[in-house]
Amino acid sequence: MENINIKARKWGDSIAIVIPSEIVKREGIKANDDISVKIEKKNDLSALFGSLKGWKINSQKLKDEIRKEEWEKERLEEKERRK
DSSP states (O other), X not given: OOOOOOOOEEETTEEEOOOOHHHHHHHTXXXXXXXXXXXXXXXXXXXXXXXXXXXXXXXXXXXXXXXXXXXXXXXXXXXXXXX
């Protein structure tokens, strides 16, 4: 069993994949042989990273916000305990 990464290409109205010749030879695949193919599309992360362009975060400001939220939460919990 082989694990390879290949490009899907347009072939008429369909999409085709080509098995590299070295794998064809090694596996002894011939025309009209039945073979099993596992399809697993690779995720394109460039769209995700591209959407974050210009998104700058000040780490100190983020830490301050988290601390503020935690402080307020602790304050409310302390208030509830006193009741």
